[in-house]
Amino acid sequence: MNQPYLSFLLLLAFVAFNAGALIGMSHLLAPRKPTPVKETPYESGMPPLGDAHERFSVKFYLVAMLFIIFDIETVFLIPWGTIFFAAGGPGMGFLLIEMLVFIAILAVGYVYVWKRGALEWG
Amino acid sequence: MTFFLWTSAIKVVVVFTAVMVGVAFLTWVERRVCAWIQDRLGPNRVGPEGLLQPAADGLKNLFKEETLPASSDKLLFLLAPAMSFVPALLTIAVIPFATPLPTAWGDVPMVVADLPVGFLYILAFASLGVYGVVFAGWSSNNKYALLGGLRSSAQMISYEIAMGMSTVAVLLLAGNVAVSDVIARQQESTWFVFPLALAYFIFIVAAFAETNRVPFDLPEAEGELVAGYHTEYSAMKFSMFYIAEYSNMVTASALMATLFFGGYDIPLTSWDNGPPWTIAKTLATLAMFSLKVGFFLFLYIWVRWTLPRFRYDQLMALGWKVMLPLALGYITVMASAIWLLHARLGWTYDTRFALALFGLNVLLAIPLFFALDRGHLISGSEARGEA
Numbered sequence: 404m405n406q407p408y409l410s411f412l413l414l415l416a417f418v419a420f421n422a423g424a425l426i427g428m429s430h431l432l433a434p435r436k437p438t439p440v441k442e443t444p445y446e447s448g449m450p451p452l453g454d455a456h457e458r459f460s461v462k463f464y465l466v467a468m469l470f471i472i473f474d475i476e477t478v479f480l481i482p483w484g485t486i487f488f489a490a491g492g493p494g495m496g497f498l499l500i501e502m503l504v505f506i507a508i509l510a511v512g513y514v515y516v517w518k519r520g521a522l523e524w525g
Numbered sequence: 526m527t528f529f530l531w532t533s534a535i536k537v538v539v540v541f542t543a544v545m546v547g548v549a550f551l552t553w554v555e556r557r558v559c560a561w562i563q564d565r566l567g568p569n570r571v572g573p574e575g576l577l578q579p580a581a582d583g584l585k586n587l588f589k590e591e592t593l594p595a596s597s598d599k600l601l602f603l604l605a606p607a608m609s610f611v612p613a614l615l616t617i618a619v620i621p622f623a624t625p626l627p628t629a630w631g632d633v634p635m636v637v638a639d640l641p642v643g644f645l646y647i648l649a650f651a652s653l654g655v656y657g658v659v660f661a662g663w664s665s666n667n668k669y670a671l672l673g674g675l676r677s678s679a680q681m682i683s684y685e686i687a688m689g690m691s692t693v694a695v696l697l698l699a700g701n702v703a704v705s706d707v708i709a710r711q712q713e714s715t716w717f718v719f720p721l722a723l724a725y726f727i728f729i730v731a732a733f734a735e736t737n738r739v740p741f742d743l744p745e746a747e748g749e750l751v752a753g754y755h756t757e758y759s760a761m762k763f764s765m766f767y768i769a770e771y772s773n774m775v776t777a778s779a780l781m782a783t784l785f786f787g788g789y790d791i792p793l794t795s796w797d798n799g800p801p802w803t804i805a806k807t808l809a810t811l812a813m814f815s816l817k818v819g820f821f822l823f824l825y826i827w828v829r830w831t832l833p834r835f836r837y838d839q840l841m842a843l844g845w846k847v848m849l850p851l852a853l854g855y856i857t858v859m860a861s862a863i864w865l866l867h868a869r870l871g872w873t874y875d876t877r878f879a880l881a882l883f884g885l886n887v888l889l890a891i892p893l894f895f896a897l898d899r900g901h902l903i904s905g906s907e908a909r910g911e912a
Contacts, residue, residue: 410533410638411618417537418614422607422765429761434590442595444667445756454596456666463675466841470682473849477689480856481645484696487860488867488874495868499860506857513850522845524838 532633548771549579562830589760601664606765609657612650613769616776623811627802643702658754665757673753683844688731690852694724708788712798718785720882725785732777739829778821789814
């Protein structure tokens with residue numbers, strides 16, 4: 404009870420040790436006979452064409468940016484959620500209006516993103 | 526302090542072992558249930574009813590040759606399975622699985638680390654799993670792996686928003702992120718699945734997407750991407766991705782049970798809700814918790830053999846155009862309802878309060894499921910006539 408983070412560190416150390424042990428053990432125990440064909444990337448049995456690290460769809464960057472925006476909104480809502488019920492009475496009404504304003508601003512941004520087609524995956 | 530350290534060390538080893546054995550057992554259960562649903566036998570040769578099959582698979586994977594693609598980024602390639610494995614096995618730490626165990630030296634809480642940050646810790650560490658997937662996809666230098674890794678990371682972060690927002694609804698009623706407080710609040714009145722039924726719906730959909738399970742297993746859609754981000758992995762490293770995926774399922778099930786189904790709470794009795802703690806209470810609540818987690822794990826497998834897979838644009842449309850506005854709108858409706866009942870009518874939070882919210886949820890659910898079922902929102906571009 405007194406130091407929960409200490410138990411967490413113990414678990415972290417134990418899990419990390421086990422992860423290392425699993426990789427290390429299979430490295431020591433398993434046979435290793437590499438051939439050039441074995442070491443080529445798998446492409447359904449065909450000789451691989453070009454490099455895999457080519458350009459990929461810009462959509463993935465867009466998703467990442469949208470994620471950061473909306474995830475931060477979630478992070479802002481969490482402290483609000485924890486104090487909401489305990490506030491009671493007039494304080495609760497203030498918190499409710501505050502949150503409605505916040506979500507209204509967020510909704511404007513969301514509608515803009517939708518209308519600009521950022522959510523289309525076509 | 527020494528006592529605390531010793532009990533912590535024991536709990537760490539016991540919980541880790543329990544999760545690992547549970548995951549091994551789960552792979553066997555999945556194959557047997559799958560066989561049962563498809564009316565065939567499944568693995569039944571190794572040990573009684575095939576129970577030792579996971580042990581045989583584990584040993585085999587330890588002694589198998591590993592391939593290391595010549596053009597791969599060696600360091601990241603080695604690091605990726607560990608980056609998946611470690612967060613997946615850490616997330617379970619904050620979930621209490623039984624009432625405190627009384628010993629001669631004091632009560633021992635049945636949770637590895639009752640962190641004050643509570644389930645935010647789980648959301649945080651579950652997101653760290655994305656790194657393993659991205660590293661694996663990138664370092665393999667394989668086109669299938671890269672596409673699988675990209676898809677997987679985009680999917681995981683998209684559904685994380687809906688998941689986070691559905692837990693905000695839990696916070697409105699629980700008032701604290703500490704998992705023990707969430708459970709205590711549910712023991713006082715009723716399980717949160719009743720007053721927050723739609724939040725649970727959002728949560729379970731997001732949890733299926735987060736764990737990359739059917740109907741959201743696009744990252745490893747074998748028809749198009751071979752095996753997704755772990756195409757190039759073999760032997761023990763492949764096994765570690767597998768363990769990570771299944772222990773993520775275990776954590777997601779445990780989180781569902783804890784946030785919405787009262788955790789280790791035994792329903793319809795208050796015998797298990799307070800001290801004095803006894804060993805009987807610990808064992809009974811542990812059994813109850815295992816039963817709930819087991820049910821959700823069975824649900825995962827059941828859904829896998831019931832629903833077809835989404836197409837990728839449908840998946841993203843569901844996440845961004847349905848789940849996100851639904852979660853946001855749900856928070857505003859719930860907050861307004863709680864304000865009306867608590868601040869205006871002066872109700873305190875009890876079973877009556879919860880049932881009033883449950884009625885509201887049912888009223889909201891009818892038009893929602895009607896709208897979802899009409900086939901307009903998640904049908905994809907072709908059905909909308911845009912193709």
